[in-house]
Amino acid sequence: MFKKILFVVYMIVVIAPSVFSQSYNQDRVVLSNYLTRMYMNQPFEGVKIVQDYDHTYLLSVVLVNASTSESATNRIAQVKCSRQISQYLGALTVINSETIIKTTENSKGEMNPEEITDIIKENSIGYTRSMEILNVLDLDDGRKCYLFIRDIREMQ
Numbered sequence: 145m146f147k148k149i150l151f152v153v154y155m156i157v158v159i160a161p162s163v164f165s166q167s168y169n170q171d172r173v174v175l176s177n178y179l180t181r182m183y184m185n186q187p188f189e190g191v192k193i194v195q196d197y198d199h200t201y202l203l204s205v206v207l208v209n210a211s212t213s214e215s216a217t218n219r220i221a222q223v224k225c226s227r228q229i230s231q232y233l234g235a236l237t238v239i240n241s242e243t244i245i246k247t248t249e250n251s252k253g254e255m256n257p258e259e260i261t262d263i264i265k266e267n268s269i270g271y272t273r274s275m276e277i278l279n280v281l282d283l284d285d286g287r288k289c290y291l292f293i294r295d296i297r298e299m300q
Contacts, residue, residue, distance in 0.1 A: 176279045179203065179291055183281070187289075191232040193296070204228050204275060204292040207283075218277075221290040225275055 175196060182194075183205060194203045206224045211217050246259040275292035283289055 180279055180281065183289065183291065191228050200296045201293050202296055206290045206292065208288050208290065210286055210288050217288060225292045229275065
């Protein structure tokens with residue numbers, strides 16, 4: 145009798161949590177596939193509110209040029225995501241911007257723009273909680289598309 149009770153307790157403690165833990169991952173895969181199809185159908189960059197059946201999410205799509213270091217690319221994407229969310233929530237103020245255009249002169253005396261650089265200094269007031277990376281897409285033009293997401297209820 146004691147062995148039967150011990151076996152039932154073992155089944156409840158060890159096997160039951162693993163059965164219920166599958167739901168979160170499956171929901172994320174379905175959400176990731178849906179948002180990937182949505183992006184591929186109509187590409188965009190920025191912040192959107194996205195709803196599924198049970199939840200409302202804040203989605204941030206960031207495009208980053210793929211660099212040699214994966215960690216550097218991920219950090220750039222996180223900083224751009226944080227900036228987009230701050231702008232969306234209305235807590236960002238631009239204080240200074242500058243455009244630098246480097247030109248070269250060709251043999252005919254015409255000036256050709258060689259490089260255009262925008263320098264933007266921003267002052268952010270506020271706090272942006274971290275966003276979860278839902279998916280990273282490798283685009284045809286060598287860039288990476290990061291899909292960041294956060295449940296709206298978690299932000300309140």
